Amino acid sequence: MTDQGKPISASRVTISQMMGPQDTNGYGNVHGGVIMKLADEAGALASMRHAQAPTVTVSVDSMTFMEPIYVGNFVQFNAELTYVGRTSMEVRVEVVKENPVTGERRISNTAYIVYVALDGDGHPKSVPPLAYETDEEKRRAQLAEERQAFRKQQRSQEKQLK
Template sequence: MPESLRPKRIAESRSTLSALMGPQDTNSHGNVHGGVIMKLVDEAGAIAAMRHANRPVVTVAIDSMTFMEPVYVSNLVVCKAELTYVGRTSMEVRVEVVAEDPIRGTSRVVNNAYVVYVALDDSGKPTPVPPLDYETVEERQRAQQAQARQAYRKQHRAGELR
């Protein structure tokens, strides 16, 4: 097995991306626009996927993104990303979004997302990625749940689901 495809632990590719929200990030209701959060989620997830694959990646699916609470100006948005599952060339990344009030010292989970990336070779074609080396029961459970989501995505793409 080439060194580039040796199994990797989830901890090896975790990423955290933080951004302070300002007035330029708001929608017409005065909350941070969902698109701003989506961009940060995609960037945090892509960093984790690139760390795992050691290759450029492209986003191929946002499987789910759940907005649970609004984010406000002056909140520090922290996106925590980790791989949950890898296929041959694809990787599913779970991203948890926390809004922190740095003045009050409080934080709350405001969003969870599952994003799928594909690693690319030098010619821009999908390329194999290392397998995951699951270390905990929780990681194995998340992998099983991710496999179920992947099977659903494949059925959906094949037109088997309506």
């Protein structure tokens, strides 16, 4: 950890899995819920590594399905932090499908998932700041800050409606 915080690279996670018949519908397409579950697991691991504490999912801002994933595809879930607040962390999960026979790889999904770190009593716990090492990380952080401001605005509006 640097004086400015922990680098994104310190908590980056990749999990991989071959998609089998148990993961698919009658057409051979992998269920979206299977992809969402694995994306959440990868994001949770990245957030736990950063916080060095248990984390829970707070929200999924988006899960964009750009390409179908089929039975027999090898799928990678690449997760890295993009933003850190006091107790919350936004994680970007990129889902890459690969045809293991042809070697063709394509991004099929991207998700932004927010987690909160918990202390031993299950209460929100402060997390270390992020140290940005590249221009791309800084650009993603700026976009993440905009998404976080939008989330706060949405929560405020929801509270007013109650």
